Amino acid sequence: MTATAPGVDKPRKVKRGGSVIGNAGLYVAIAIAALLFLVPFYLIIRNALMTDPEITGESWKWVPTDIRWGNITEPFHDVTVDFGRSMWNSTVVAVLMTLGTLLVCSLAGYGLARIPYRHANKVFYAVLATLMVPTAVTFVPSFVLVSSLGWVDSYRGLIIPGLFSGFTCFLFRQYFLGFPKELEEAARVDGLGYWGAYWRVVVPNSLNFFAAIATITFISGWNAFLWPLVIGQDPSAWTVQVALSSYMTNQTVNYHLIFMATAISILPLVFVFLFLQRWLVQGVAQTGIKG
Template sequence: MTTTTPDIRETASAKGRRSGRRGGVIGNTGLYIATGIAAFLFLVPFYILVRNALSTDSKITGEHWEFFPTNIQWGNISELFDDPSVDFARSLWNSLVVAVSMTVGILLVCSLAGYALARIPYRHANKIFYMVLGTLMVPSSVTFVPSFVLVSSLGWVDTYRGLIIPGLFSGFTCFLFRQYFLGFPKELEEAARVDGLGYWGAYWRVVVPNSLNFFAAMATITFINGWNAFLWPLVIGQDPSSWTVQVALSSYMTNQTVVFHTIFMATAVSILPLVFVFLFLQRWLVQGIAQTGIKG
């Protein structure tokens, strides 16, 4: 009979540890390479955007590609804001007002609706929740014309009310809030009720202060959607003074002329607010999505 000595077992164990370390190093190296490739692919469009925004049309459409313009055209910025045909500064302000107003309104309305569906005992709560989910299955094209007719009859064309109020409810955001509140600790709310608070008091004084991460995540997503909205502002904002930034961008590309450096500069300026919002709130964005209760 052959027996394994302790030295042989220790040698085998050491080899296993070394093999595991090598596998971990190889795995980490592969992860770093994949991450680097993904980051490169993500940053290439931004590089092209900035490069073309600071170039002339001849450099943009020329046969020979130049990594970065030797003569940076800083005048493209002043040309963008001095263009008499499009008040780009006004369109930026309109987009800011619309995006911020929609963010505040949707957070308030959808968080209250989600909290009510998750916490207030009502025998028809599930039916109402299923009706809210049913709105997600209705294409926006089906409700677009009736919504426009309603807004037009109210005289809200070319107004902030017409741009903002029809979008103050989101079935998907309501669903996310309900999922989050279902996982919120009930003990905190029960302690609030012991102190004499009702549903509104518990929501405002206990739930909201302890859910700022999730609210920040929803605010980021809602702000980006409001800023990037195009079709509805295009139809409602018929006067140039009511154009949002996305509508203003489309005006630089017509059947007659395409001013490339202006389009790229306007695009670069228009995404700056989104970049700042994402950079400052990305941590809360990831944490908030992780807290929605949606797995996999």
């Protein structure tokens, strides 16, 4: 027998059975969640490559009986809707809105976090107050203003009203509050002002966070529907979401065309998300928001 020195705890045996069962349950839950997440994409692709009778038929088919690859080009040949033009409009709107929002909100957040000003907190509270105002309240005044400026059916009317976001400004302020001040102080020693420190020091060292905000903003701009529907009154100014809604009317519903156009319209979002996904979680984690 071996004696144990007083005051020394005996080594505990690790029970691996519970951890194995717990891990197996976790993997099963993740697999089920992943399948549920992929179901809408499966339905979109399945219906996009079918005919309308197969989609609306009584018998369920997991895969099309005869895959209609010709459906891929059909949205671009539709004479009633210029789908290619709408894709281009959505690309321009989403890209410019993303770049503009990053510039405007990052400068606002940096100013509120770093530039000493006795009314800075009041301005910050005013920005937060905008988050409590429902979008429906400002929708009509915004439309009247845009219409009076002659921006209807133009990129200016689609982009400029959405450049500033109170929530994005809040996220940038929270991030810059946690940014190391030593780097900015070193920049000021070299003779840089607030703008120089922001552009040459802060931005290059914050690309992860900028990429995360860019991903969220791009997806939001691409999926916008109500504002482009009101501003883009002419078909040449339609975005892709407005074009998709035009395929469903009171008289006819072209199911396979709707699903194929939807599949094509989500491809840019998938590419953007896959390219920037590793920065998305990192950027949100760096906002400084604590539970």
